[in-house]
Every structure is written in C-alpha cells, then in structure tokens.
Amino acid sequence: AQHALTQASEACNADKQCQSHYGDVVEKAKVVTERLTSLAEQQQSPRVTVKHPVNQQSMSMTMTAGRFSRVIHTALYSRDAMTLLPILIANAYAEQYELIATTLLFFDHQQKNSMAEAMHFSVICNEDYQLLKQQSSSDSVSFLGRDFASEYHGLCPAWDNGGVADTYFQPTVNDVPTLLLSGAFDPVTPPVWAKAASETLTTAWHVTVN
Numbered sequence: 001a002q003h004a005l006t007q008a009s010e011a012c013n014a015d016k017q018c019q020s021h022y023g024d025v026v027e028k029a030k031v032v033t034e035r036l037t038s039l040a041e042q043q044q045s046p047r048v049t050v051k052h053p054v055n056q057q058s059m060s061m062t063m064t065a066g067r068f069s070r071v072i073h074t075a076l077y078s079r080d081a082m083t084l085l086p087i088l089i090a091n092a093y094a095e096q097y098e099l100i101a102t103t104l105l106f107f108d109h110q111q112k113n114s115m116a117e118a119m120h121f122s123v124i125c126n127e128d129y130q131l132l133k134q135q136s137s138s139d140s141v142s143f144l145g146r147d148f149a150s151e152y153h154g155l156c157p158a159w160d161n162g163g164v165a166d167t168y169f170q171p172t173v174n175d176v177p178t179l180l181l182s183g184a185f186d187p188v189t190p191p192v193w194a195k196a197a198s199e200t201l202t203t204a205w206h207v208t209v210n
Contacts, residue, residue: 001076001187002143004187005026005072005076005187007184007185008085008086009024012025021086021090022090023090028090028092029072029144033068033144036063036064036065037065037145040064040065047062047063048098048100048101050098050101051102052105053105053106054106063097063101067100067104068092068100069143069145070146071104072085072088073143073144074107074111077188081103081107084103087099122162126162126163128152129156132149132152132153133153133157171197171199172197173201174201175201175202176201176203178198178205179205180206181207182194182208183209184209191206194206
C-alpha cells in the first residue's frame with residue numbers, strides 16, 4: 001500500500017497544477033497520521049458531522065488516525081477513488097476532515113453490499129496469516145499507523161483453518177512461457193512481487209500497466 005501511495009504522489013508531482021495545489025502527498029499523509037495519533041493520546045480527537053452520502057442523514061464521528069488510514073488505503077483499490085487522494089489528504093492536512101468522513105461512509109456502504117467478509121477472512125487467515133503469525137509485533141509493517149497484522153492476530157486464531165499444502169509458499173519453478181501482469185498502483189500485489197516470481201520462471205515476460 002505504501003508503494004501505491006508513493007506512486008500516486010509521484011503522479012501528482014509530475015503534474016505542475018496538482019503539485020502546486022497539493023504538494024507532497026506522502027509527507028502530508030504522514031503529518032496527518034501523527035497529528036491524529038497525538039490528539040487521540042490526549043483524548044482530543046476531532047468530531048466531524050456530515051451528511052451521509054447515500055441517505056443524506058446527519059452523521060457524527062470521531063476522526064482518528066485509523067479511520068484516516070482506512071480511507072486512504074481503500075481509495076488505493078479504485079482507479080476512480082485514487083484520483084481523490086491528493087484532495088483528501090490536503091483537506092485533512094488543513095484539519096478539514098469532512099471529505100474524509102463522507103468518503104469513509106461511502107466506502108463502508110459499498111463494502112457492505114459488495115464484499116464477502118467471510119470469504120476474505122478464510123483466504124487471509126489460511127494463507128497470509130500463516131506467515132504473519134511467525135512475526136513479532138515489532139516486525140510488522142504498518143500503513144499510516146495502521147497495523148494490519150495486529151488486526152488479524154485477534155481474529156484468525158479463532159477462524160476455521162482449512163490449511164494449505166506445505167509447498168504453497170515455495171516459489172514456482174518451471175520453463176512454461178508465462179506472462180506476468182502488474183498494476184503500477186496496485187496496493188496489494190505491486191510489480192515487485194511479479195519480479196520476484198519471475199526469478200524462478202525461465203521463460204517469463206513481466207508487463208506493468210500504468
């Protein structure tokens with residue numbers, strides 16, 4: 001996710017108008033995270049009241065670093081939403097959290113109607129978590145203060161474990177012609193993963209789509 005955010009920031013910096021309006025997106029996101037974390041520690045987290053983007057009902061929420069991080073991370077999954085990142089981060093940097101709050105409500109509404117959470121946890125807990133649980137909390141990499149590993153530590157031990165084959169995490173070795181496709185802004189499987197996979201494929205082509 002950090003790679004995708006950096007790519008989005010570099011795309012903004014390459015555009016004179018975007019760079020002039022919004023500046024260093026990554027650095028501003030870091031400042032917002034640190035500020036909201038500090039305010040939470042002082043029990044002074046800002047309250048935000050907005051109209052729900054779907055039903056227009058008035059909604060009030062406490063703005064936290066976790067919620068800010070969740071909006072930015074979710075936006076990275078959508079090419080359309082990604083275009084909002086500079087203004088989302090710039091507004092939060094200016095302590096104007098209304099757009100972040102409205103976007104969070106919209107994302108939550110979308111995910112309730114489109115994401116199969118049980119399937120998500122079945123995949124993550126049986127695959128990714130098998131590696132995550134071997135790491136200490138100090139080894140975990142966070143995204144804008146959000147520690148994804150710790151979130152799964154609380155759930156996955158209780159989730160039904162179907163298990164994976166012993167060879168699941170081993171590199172695939174073969175000489176079959178293979179085309180590897182990557183998205184330059186992909187927050188989950190960045191191009192570096194395909195590059196690593198290609199090292200044991202003797203006839204592989206790697207294409208990154210911008």
